[in-house]
Amino acid sequence: MLEIRNLHASVEGKEILRGVNLTIGDGEVHVLMGPNGSGKSTLSHVLVGNPKYTVTEGTVQFNGKDLLALAPEDRSHEGIFMSFQAPIEIPGVSMTNFMRAAVNAKRKYFGLEPVGASDFLKLLREKRQLVGLDAHFMSRGVNEGFSGGERKRNEIFQMAVLEPTFSILDETDSGLDVDALRIVAEGFNKLRTERTSAMVITHYQRMLDYLKPDFVHVLMGGRIVKSGDASLGYAIEERGFDWIKDEIKE
Amino acid sequence: MTAVKQYLQLYDQHREMLDKHSCAPMNARRAHAAAWLEEHGLPDTRTEQYKYTDANAAFAPDYGLNLRRVLPAKNPYETFRCHVPNLSTLVYYVVNDVVCPPSATLRLPDGVRVLPLCEMVRENADFIDEYYHRAAAQSTDDVTALNTLLAQDGWVVHISKGVHLDSPIQIVSVMEGRADLMANRRILVVAEPESDATVLFCHHVSGTCRYLTTEVVEAYVHPGAKLRLYGVEETGAGSQHFCQTYAEVMQGARLETGNIHLHGEMVRHTSHIRLLQPEADARMLAAVVAGDGEHVDHHVLVEHAAEQCTSDMLHKYVLTGKSVSAFAGKVLVQKGAQHTVSQQTNANLCASPEARAYSQPMLEIYADDVKCNHGSTTGKLDETALFYMRQRGIAEDEARLLLQHAFVNDVLQRIELTPLRERLAHLVELRFRGELGKCRGCMLCK
Numbered sequence: 001m002l003e004i005r006n007l008h009a010s011v012e013g014k015e016i017l018r019g020v021n022l023t024i025g026d027g028e029v030h031v032l033m034g035p036n037g038s039g040k041s042t043l044s045h046v047l048v049g050n051p052k053y054t055v056t057e058g059t060v061q062f063n064g065k066d067l068l069a070l071a072p073e074d075r076s077h078e079g080i081f082m083s084f085q086a087p088i089e090i091p092g093v094s095m096t097n098f099m100r101a102a103v104n105a106k107r108k109y110f111g112l113e114p115v116g117a118s119d120f121l122k123l124l125r126e127k128r129q130l131v132g133l134d135a136h137f138m139s140r141g142v143n144e145g146f147s148g149g150e151r152k153r154n155e156i157f158q159m160a161v162l163e164p165t166f167s168i169l170d171e172t173d174s175g176l177d178v179d180a181l182r183i184v185a186e187g188f189n190k191l192r193t194e195r196t197s198a199m200v201i202t203h204y205q206r207m208l209d210y211l212k213p214d215f216v217h218v219l220m221g222g223r224i225v226k227s228g229d230a231s232l233g234y235a236i237e238e239r240g241f242d243w244i245k246d247e248i249k250e
Numbered sequence: 251m252t253a254v255k256q257y258l259q260l261y262d263q264h265r266e267m268l269d270k271h272s273c274a275p276m277n278a279r280r281a282h283a284a285a286w287l288e289e290h291g292l293p294d295t296r297t298e299q300y301k302y303t304d305a306n307a308a309f310a311p312d313y314g315l316n317l318r319r320v321l322p323a324k325n326p327y328e329t330f331r332c333h334v335p336n337l338s339t340l341v342y343y344v345v346n347d348v349v350c351p352p353s354a355t356l357r358l359p360d361g362v363r364v365l366p367l368c369e370m371v372r373e374n375a376d377f378i379d380e381y382y383h384r385a386a387a388q389s390t391d392d393v394t395a396l397n398t399l400l401a402q403d404g405w406v407v408h409i410s411k412g413v414h415l416d417s418p419i420q421i422v423s424v425m426e427g428r429a430d431l432m433a434n435r436r437i438l439v440v441a442e443p444e445s446d447a448t449v450l451f452c453h454h455v456s457g458t459c460r461y462l463t464t465e466v467v468e469a470y471v472h473p474g475a476k477l478r479l480y481g482v483e484e485t486g487a488g489s490q491h492f493c494q495t496y497a498e499v500m501q502g503a504r505l506e507t508g509n510i511h512l513h514g515e516m517v518r519h520t521s522h523i524r525l526l527q528p529e530a531d532a533r534m535l536a537a538v539v540a541g542d543g544e545h546v547d548h549h550v551l552v553e554h555a556a557e558q559c560t561s562d563m564l565h566k567y568v569l570t571g572k573s574v575s576a577f578a579g580k581v582l583v584q585k586g587a588q589h590t591v592s593q594q595t596n597a598n599l600c601a602s603p604e605a606r607a608y609s610q611p612m613l614e615i616y617a618d619d620v621k622c623n624h625g626s627t628t629g630k631l632d633e634t635a636l637f638y639m640r641q642r643g644i645a646e647d648e649a650r651l652l653l654q655h656a657f658v659n660d661v662l663q664r665i666e667l668t669p670l671r672e673r674l675a676h677l678v679e680l681r682f683r684g685e686l687g688k689c690r691g692c693m694l695c696k
Contacts, residue, residue: 048641076643088638092656101652102642109643141656158642 001026001197002047002067002166007058008222009046015056016042018222024166027194029211031233032201034219035241040201041085043219044168047199048082049075062166076102077109081164083155085171085201090142095154098142099124099161106162127160131187149180156187163191169200173207185210205237218244253309254291254396258284261399264317271319272402273368275378276436283398290392302576302608303518303547305393308490313432313462316346319402322426326350330424330454339420339450340364342405346425347433349403361410362447364419367436370406377408381438385468385496391520394494397434397464404436407449409475411442418448418478418670425454425461425489437467441475441503448478448667453485453514460488467493473501473527478666480508482674483517487543490516499559501527508665509565510674511538511546512681518547525552525559525587534563537661539654539681540605542571550579554587554617563594566661568654569605580612581624587617594624599657601631601650651682 002024009017016039024030032040046053047060049072060067067075090098103123104114115123124138131153143151152172159167169188173181185207192198200211208216208230216232217224218241225248226232236244261268261284269277292309293300322345330343342364343350349366358364371378386394405421425433439449455461471477485491491514499505509519523532532552540546552561567575577596598607609626631653639649658678665671 050637052637071646072637072640073643073645076641082641084638084641088632088635090632090635090638090653090656092659093652097652098639098642098644101639101644101648105643105645105648162642 001063003061005059007043007046007060008056009042009053010056011042011053016222017046019058020219020222020224022217022224024197024199026197028215029192029198029200029213030215030217031208031211031213031230032199032217032219033203033233033236038219039222040219041170044082044170044199044201047075047168048072048080073105074109076162076164077106079165080168081159081162081166082168083152083159083170083172085174087143087151087155089144091144093142095138095140095142096124099158102158102162123161127157130160130190131157132183133157148175149177152176152180152184153187156184160187160191165196167196167198169198169202171201171203173202173204178206181206182210205234208233208237220244220248252291253306254287256312257309257396257399258287260315267317268400268402271317273371273378275371275375275382276367276401276403279383279398283395286395287392287399290395292392292396299391299520299549299578302574303516303545305492305518308462308492308516309396311430311460311462313430313460314427315400315432316348317402319348321348322346322350326422326424327352330422339418341420341422344405344421344423344435346427346431347402347404347435349405359413359415361413362415363406363408365406367404367406367438378406378438381440381468381470382436383468385470385498385524386466386494388524389494389496389522391494393464393492393518393520394466397436397466397494401434401436401464401466404438407437407439407447409441409445409447412444413442413447414445415447418450418667420450420452422452422454423463423465424456425463425485426456427459427461428457430460432462433464435463435465437465439467439469439477439479441469441471441477443472444474445472446476448480448670450670451479451481453481453483453491455485455489458488460490461485462490464492465494467495469495469497469505471497471499471503471505471530473503475500475503477504478506478508480510480665480670480674482677483509483511483514485514487515489514492518493520495519495521495523497521497523497532499523499525499530499532502529504531504533506533506666507535509536509538509548510662510678511536511540512677513541514544514546516545519549521548521550523550523552523561524555525561526555528556528558530556530559532561533664534561534565535661535664536565536567537658537678538565538567538575539658539678540567540569540573540575542573544573546574547576548578552581552592554581554583554590554592556587558589559587560590561592564661564664565596566658567598567607568601568657569598569607570601570654572602572604574606574608576608577626578610578612579624580614581622583613583615583617583620583622585616588619590617590620590622592620592622596626597657598628599631599654600628601654655679655682
């Protein structure tokens with residue numbers, strides 16, 4: 001599904017990614033761990049095409065397409081979704097209008113007519129229930145006055161509506177209480193299929209418990225320095241990152 | 251300040267004709283206006299109140315005037331459709347500055363009158379004597395003086411005591427001509443005690459000529475009455491529009507004004523709203539979408555002259571292309587106007603690097619127990635929001651449009667009447683999508 005080769009990227013002239021290699025297959029969940037500032041968020045933003053980040057070297061293939069050549073909106077249509085670490089507030093644009101614009105843009109991309117009003121409302125209702133978002137959120141501005149937990153649930157709700165094949169969860173668990181984390185993780189799990197994959201950035205064991213990832217990678221200094229299965233995640237939770245740093249030195 | 255000369259000359263040479271095609275109360279005010287203009291001329295950008303709008307330059311070209319009151323060639327009721335409707339309104343037309351009475355079949359509810367000013371004089375001269383140029387006379391605005399010098403007619407809207415009018419009265423002004431033209435109109439709105447009404451002004455142009463329009467609106471909101479005055483500017487290139495609004499709001503009465511700018515080369519609005527008795531309330535809204543080459547200047551003064559009055563001003567401007575907006579809003583709290591509560595907010599969104607927004611929020615307070623807030627912000631489109639939307643698949647242009655629409659939408663959401671609010675919000679959306687052809691509904695120019 002996704003093949004990242006020797007990816008270098010910088011922000012405001014500062015190189016953050018220094019040769020990332022990563023292959024993610026269909027149906028796989030990969031967890032990305034690493035100390036603060038190691039480049040996890042940068043990698044996420046580069047994959048979704050945030051114009052603030054500049055790719056200086058390397059390639060990314062997504063289902064055989066040159067991902068880096070696509071505009072952010074086209075990457076979205078092709079099936080890439082990112083749950084933002086800090087979801088953005090858009091006062092005045094109601095959730096309903098926002099989601100309608102997103103759904104119809106995708107339909108247009110695939111040559112389909114705009115979604116009918118009643119089908120659309122049905123879709124919203126169904127997906128809201130997945131993460132327990134009340135109906136009144138739909139008439140509010142996007143993330144306007146939402147609590148931290150509501151914002152994260154809203155991200156998973158949007159993911160549910162857009163049905164991406166590859167999702168990036170950038171610290172979706174941060175700032176959530178135990179119950180909210182469960183709702184978000186369970187919501188995510190319900191959306192998993194054999195054809196959907198994910199890259200999840202987290203610092204917490206609890207997320208590993210819920211997601212049961214296929215792979216765990218450690219990103220340091222802009223490169224993936226160690227990969228393993230879920231047990232690597234638990235080892236980090238227990239011992240921190242220093243032992244990996246020592247390993248690299250050796 | 252030379253532009254005024256041609257108008258004073260015109261007045262000297264054609265005074266008889268001006269008077270003959272007008273009515274006594276209007277004619278009675280001309281000499282004073284002429285003396286005022288003789289002394290003050292028309293303002294240019296050296297005048298503080300016109301710092302960003304050079305009225306002198308706008309009035310300098312040689313425009314034609316229709317002093318003989320020649321009627322329009324075509325009946326606007328048959329040839330023109332303003333697209334705010336679909337909303338049931340009581341429609342009245344002004345073509346240039348000629349008021350066009352509707353067919354006899356338009357029946358108004360009891361207690362509501364909409365008449366040409368000169369006709370109202372014949373019907374009830376005392377009424378016009380009482381209200382014509384009373385609120386406007388408080389002004390030192392030179393463009394108002396020019397309007398008083400040259401205006402020959404207009405519409406009078408009168409809502410009797412206790413009458414609640416469900417459908418808005420819609421006054422559609424159209425500029426049309428074969429040569430560059432100037433028009434001067436008056437509007438008088440009187441809401442008697444405990445009445446409730448909405449008047450919607452729609453401004454259009456047709457054809458390719460240049461037009462200069464002055465308009466003086468006087469509104470009197472008697473105790474306990476509710477009056478809403480909304481203006482929709484949908485003119486376009488070649489249109490220079492000066493609109494002056496003067497209002498007196500009495501005990502427990504409420505006036506809401508709304509200014510919606512969709513298209514128009516140059517628009518200057520001057521408002522002076524006076525809260526003259528306790529518990530009077532004024533709400534002033536503006537939602538402006540200024541396109542490339544457009545200039546929108548709002549100069550608003552709200553005067554708290556009595557105790558326990560409230561006012562709330564919300565002016566928002568979206569500026570695209572090379573456009574300019576100027577906002578000067580002043581809340582004046584007179585001595586003794588204790589327990590005033592007022593809020594003034596101006597926000598500007600410069601959606602292009604060439605756009606310029608000037609903002610001057612002002613408070614002038616002579617009472618010591620008041621609550622007055624004001625604030626102004628000017629910024630660009632939020633790039634992080636833009637990216638967030640693109641990540642969700644919304645194309646960049648569409649995302650920009652949604653953000654701009656959202657920016658002014660909270661102004662529109664404050665409009666009290668639901669059908670009108672929805673209609674105006676829809677119009678603004680069409681404007682953003684570029685689907686609002688300048689003068690689309692107009693059949694005059696086809």
